[in-house]
Amino acid sequence: MTEPDRPELIERYTANQRTQHWIVAIAFVLAALSGLAMFHPSLFWLSHLFGGGPWTRILHPYIALVMAVAFVALAGRFWKDNRLEARDWAWLRQIKDVVNNREDRLPETGRYNAAQKLLFFVLVVCMAGLLLSGIVIWRAWFSQYFAVGAIRAAALLHALAAWVLVCAIIVHIYAALWVKGSMRAMTRGVVTPGWAWKHHRGWLREIRKH
């Protein structure tokens, strides 16, 4: 029984989806911290979190592999909800209304809005780039099979893709804090009907149809 002033909650993420998301998230944080330690000297102290420089170098690629595998599974689940549609471009053209919380002026969105979809594909591209370049520069196992030119290009690509990914995730985390109720969706799995109505009206209609 739901009380009248406490509307029933809508499930946005199942327990399995949340688990997968947080496996990716934890692995990302560890991979990012260990990677940043090797990215810039001023962040080398982060290697202490992993037991020193050599341990950071040893662990980073294995953590990243966990992230890559978990991400493939997660992206597979969310792929169909992230296909870009015509209305997404209209939404993006009103990005000023988006960042200024004038959501009432925006076109209706489905389960994900255009920015979330773009982020999704940025993540897909970055993860693929990181995985492929990471294999080339993984000295302990694979570097001996590649020419030095390929290793140099891969090292540059790896740093670039990692940088884009870190920036994208900063935006992702901020957006989750910014849009109140999003955090609960990914921690407890539920949102209020009002949240769905305001942010993802198309999705709300869709689930009410069924």
Place this chain on the structure above:
Amino acid sequence: MALQSLDIVRRSATTTPPPGVRDEHTGAVAKLIDTTKCIGCKACQVACMEWNDLRDDIGTNVGVYDNPRDLTEASWTVMRYAEYENPAGDLEWLIRKDGCMHCADPGCLAACPAPGAIVQYANGIVDFHQENCIGCGYCIAGCPFDVPRISRRDRKAYKCTLCSDRVAVGREPACIKACPTGALVFGTKQDMQQHAAQRVEDLKSRGFEHAGLYDPPGVGGTHVMYVLHHADQPQLYEDLPPDPHISAAVGLWKGAGKPIGLALMALTALAGFFHYIRVGRSETDERDEAAAAQAREQHHDRAGQA
């Protein structure tokens, strides 16, 4: 080990200057390898093993004199034997002692992410401090000469030290001491350049019109230099690069890319913070809940009518 008499002028993954009040007024050092005098006896390889306590694994003969086949973590110098048929149709045996070139602008040091794992002394020697090495292998990617090697046993990078321990106490590198023909000489870089100039003049008078000194400017010059009979074609000497320089990819990756990338990451986070301060959160209130509930009723009504 940082030897105090060899002051460090550059240190890997370090953004502030190392102690630099002392200058190398006595000049930088250099090893000169005169390929035109080399007889390929490998005494230098043996001396290197002996002084540095290195014993490489026994390899296999692959049909050439090169032994071992390549530089390894335990073979810091290797003689490379190139057979070159010159335009006159004669065979020339070009023998080059390979090893670290001790670049003035070292690509290994630029690429290294571990503070203090690679240092450059005021006298020009580039040295690896294995206790700080994390084993990532970026030095291999950074080196224009394909010199550093990572040990499969301890995952540390190794290469010729130019016997920094001997030089620090006023002695020549072990290979120099062992060379029976005077093909290897050691001294200040200036003296070695002068000595090389005399050698080049002599070689030219003997018909080697393209004889010259290999001290490539692309890496700021090197503290290991070659006298070559064919200085116009260094690639004849088992692929000695004609114009070595730090790769543009490495330059971007380890140069401008690092600080700019870091600054933009910080700016992204700051942009979020100030968005929060200026615009604030997007919140859902009772009106949204009421609207959602109303829409539900309408939906139900329509469903009922249908």
